[in-house]
Amino acid sequence: MQLEPLAEDAWLLRFGDTIDVEVNARVHEAAARLQSSLAGVECVPAYASLLLRFNPMDWLDDEGRVSFLRLRDAINAALQQTSASKTASRELIIPVCYGGEAGEDLHDVAAHTRLSLEEVIARHTRPTYRVAMLGFAPGFPYLLGLDPALAMPRRSHPRMSVPSGSVAIGGQQTGIYPQALPGGWQLIGRTPLQLFDPTADAPSLLQPGDRVRFQVIDEHEYRRLT
Structure with a gap:
């Protein structure tokens, strides 16, 4: 999995580069984990990647500066959780x-x-x-x-x-x-x-x-x- 910055308010998580059922399942699982853990982060899944949209002002450090390091650590912590609050698929x-x-x-x-x-x-x-x-x-x-x-x-x-x-x-x-x-x-x-x-x-x-x-x-x- 790779984390790639796209803009000041958007990052991309890459899980692969193929159309694959298992890879896509990982994308949706990550979306469920992040949305249940990170308030204000929007997750937009694709086949093998996940777009993360966020408000940079939600991720300020103690000195009032945007801390992308803090956001990265929060993303990694959410993805390492052993369970996620999943919405039952329709x-x-x-x-x-x-x-x-x-x-x-x-x-x-x-x-x-x-x-x-x-x-x-x-x-x-x-x-x-x-x-x-x-x-x-x-x-x-x-x-x-x-x-x-x-x-x-x-x-x-x-x-x-x-x-x-x-x-x-x-x-x-x-x-x-x-x-x-x-x-x-x-x-x-x-x-x-x-x-x-x-x-x-x-x-x-x-x-x-x-x-x-x-x-x-x-x-x-x-x-x-x-």
């Missing part, structure tokens, strides 16, 4: 209408993976995914747990606008577009749920550490829920 069911206009690239994914459409859908809905991080755009969840058989390169020519709610595969990852956005991932379905609402108390429906399962719905159910 499990959310995300309804998805697969294929057709909702998932224009499903046939391409099936052809690339040499699987039937039904098998692609079955393999995509089988795992319980973890929200490894939010990024790219507000509320966009990067989900760990994709069946390796479904891995597929991004499109050679990204779309200028991907519909809100689109469920997609990009490389070895799957995710959900929270708004209409440019994007190059392969679209396999769409959810009627609103993933990001800036007016809500919690703008993002999904949070880092949440568990996610996809559930198949048909076009009629999709329209009913929209």
Whole structure:
């Protein structure tokens, strides 16, 4: 683990440089330890790193000067604790209408993976995914747990606008577009749920550490829920 200063009010903890379930679990564990021990420190997890945001004025020494050494020692002490107050992770069911206009690239994914459409859908809905991080755009969840058989390169020519709610595969990852956005991932379905609402108390429906399962719905159910 490496501690890297980014700005006068931000540091980065690096745990590795790969997309890995165990590394990401360490990131979330560290976030839980730090948030339960260090008041006023904001933790923003990524795949293999943890952004720490803080108010430098909270870390003054006896002479009234900002003491980054004091903050570093507090971070190390928190990470060495034998237990942490962890918030129980939520499990959310995300309804998805697969294929057709909702998932224009499903046939391409099936052809690339040499699987039937039904098998692609079955393999995509089988795992319980973890929200490894939010990024790219507000509320966009990067989900760990994709069946390796479904891995597929991004499109050679990204779309200028991907519909809100689109469920997609990009490389070895799957995710959900929270708004209409440019994007190059392969679209396999769409959810009627609103993933990001800036007016809500919690703008993002999904949070880092949440568990996610996809559930198949048909076009009629999709329209009913929209």
